[in-house]
Amino acid sequence: MRATEANGGDARTGTAEPAVDVAGLRVTIQGSVVLQGVDLTVPRGEVTALLGRNGVGKTTTLRALIGLQAGSGNVRILGHATRGWPVHKIIRLGIGYVPEDRDVFAKLTVAENLRIAQTAQTTTANYDRVYALFPELKVRHRQLAGTLSGGQQQMLAIGRVLLTERALLLVDEPTKGLSPKFVSEVVDALERVRQTTTILIVEQNVHVVRRLAQHVVVLDHGTVAHTGDASELEDENLVRRLLGVAR
Amino acid sequence: MSTFVAITISGLALGAMYFLVASGLSLIYGLMEVLNFAHGVFLTLGAYAGWAAAQYLPQQGWTFIVTALAATVAGAAVAAVTELLLIRPLYGKPVSQILVTIGLDLALVGLLLGGFGSDSRAIAVPAWLTAVTTIGSEHIPNGDWLSLGLGLAVLGLLTWFLRYTRYGIIIRAGAENRDMVSALGIDVGRAFTLVFAIGGAAAGLAGLLNSVVFSSALVDPTQGDQLLIFAFIVVVIGGLGSITGSAIAALLVGLVQVYVTFYANGGGLAQLGNMSVVLVLAIVLLVRPRGLLGRTT
């Protein structure tokens, strides 16, 4: 079910400005060109998966979107031209960012990690929702985040951004290195949230992508090699051609 | 006649003052990775602010609180302005930030020398501060109690601030990962200014304390810089970025300095106490290059 209105779209015509609209994104890191002109559109209210082999620039794309990575090109997020904005200003448009390495604050407790995610948001924090999605976090809310297992940290990293309503979630490989139990918990949580928010997710796990995403964008050699519907991923040959290995 | 207890308390009192200086440095470094050389002149300016305020106050009872307040506020104000004007524009260039604090220290001390000359000025203090309290057979100068009290108070305040307030959590998180804090929508810049201000406040107070208790109530333009080196040693021994480490290291350094100076006085080297502190640093570095409680970054 699309919540086009909730995401700022025009309910009458059904069209809306995309949550993310990028043209010609170029990123250079220490002399080498990582992104060579990426054109990317993320429709509102849906889940878009960003796929590609290791090292093609998926994480760099996400980081460039929120300003953690400098780049050139046209970037519009949630209706604003955000190139050159400081990171926190972009995030305050209503973005939740879950980085590849989780980046929870190890010396803070679970509760403090959640609390700090709340500080910059103007909408009320819904701890119940987070604890309902991830009961483990409630049990361990006074535990230092650094002592959590990888899967628990991932839940915390996601729980952080689900504490308040976000218009856009940028999620970077949330299931990487997790056991099947945690993978399914993470996917469940994202499935429940996708009804009320837009998600751009980087994933290597094609099964997860098939479950969650409606659109896919495939990166290769720093540019977009393919865009299309997620249903295309049923075709093993296509998957092998685009990603190198059938998974 | 001094006994072991009196010497120990004076060592702890000295350590408490070192902690006041080191805590500000450690806090600033922990969050911003800036080693603030201007801390030296913050110390001195705090002492001068106290001196200026004390000139207008009757020196009795609790008027010293006003003097101390003047020093603290002066330190905080100068530090905040420094961060906004000099540090902020150099974000992302840590070496430049360190260099600019060096330049500021040089310039401001030069200004003070030009204005005050290298002579000391006496700070007016209430009588109770220079008096001695007798406990049993021990005669402890009240200045030592003041230093200990302030050190504990600041330690308590800082710990409470860092653990329970919103900005305290932001600062602790930012010390681990600045980018992630921004990525949660928080303006880290404001935290930077706040941290500098807190560091400056502690420095101002420490500078006043240093003058009043440990320098016979005299203040001169280079006082802060001389103290700064000890603060650096304390911060390195304790481990950069760790407040608790600074506390332990500060007490250790204070005690070593006082014990060596007192008990080895016959050795003829008056500065042996100071040099032995450097020896402690060398030993710590050999055994534990990160300092006692240093981070693993």
Added chain:
Amino acid sequence: MTNVLTRLTQRPPAAETRRSAAGRVAGVVLLVLAVVLPFCSLIVPWVLPGTVDVLNSVGTLEVLGLCFVFAGVAVGYDVLFGFTGLLSFGQVLYFAEGAYVLDIALTVWNWPLLAAILLTLAIGLVLALVLGALTLRGQGIAFAMVTLAFAQAFYYLVEDNPGNLTGGDTGLVMSASRLPGFLVGVGNTRNLYWLALAFLVLTYAVVWLVTGSATGRVWLAIRESERRAEVLGFRLFPFKLGSFVLSSLIATAGGMVYLLIVGTVSPSAVASTTVTISILVMVVLGGAGTRWGAVAGAIVYVYLQQYLLKVAAEPSFASLPAVARVPLSQPDFLLGAIFVLFILFAPGGIAGLVARKKEKR
């Protein structure tokens, strides 16, 4: 291997890419002018740092000699800070060691000059090796702080006057009895001037050669990224230590020349942290990593400092309004302020400004 190194150090410092024929010619011309300066009795009003307004007066020659000494020390420091990227506050220790040990050997122990020089250099080398090995255990800021601490310890040591050798706070005046005649006496100031100039030229040549060699490339690699240099298979420690020792030996030699020129040492003049800060300021002001920048920065710094001190001592100065008098009476304020402005607006220093001007043309 050099190919890999070249790729790793893709952005060489300004001097290497912009070194034009014009730059080299300018350098040679300046050198020739410096050599013949003691023969010019030109009257130059206002700008000279000595009390007499003649170009080759004793006062001017002394100041210029000091400029050259510090220029040499600064170039040595550029090796450590500008090229290898190691921020150290401890080079003053070796400078002070050079001045003090030579002074003690000549004055207290009455050694012949050559033996005294060799002793000073030997002690300096041993100190640099031992302390370098110890302090380089710390990374980054810790390293910087420890070098500061050791330098300060040396200051305490000489201030304490151990064994009555150093003269404590008042310092030790050098006895000229073991010095060759041509280095003694006001009339021979020009010889000291040339000695200082020779020190600078020799130091510059050595640094120029070493930084241009493969070792210099490794140093640059270390400065750019230690991790990447390690990945290339280099054991970084010997290179860091080498850079440290070279820089320290140059400082020691500079200290010796300083003693010969000034004739006396004291803790506040040669061993205090203000000296180390000054050297750092000189290098950054001139432009770190460019060698000639350090020379320019040192000459500007020392000259300005001495000039301001002279101006402040003049009777007409006292009649200036306090607003102007107070800041100007202390060279530190002006120098510190200029330094801050450079860091904010011209981080490449003087060399950077020159490079920018060349680009605009």
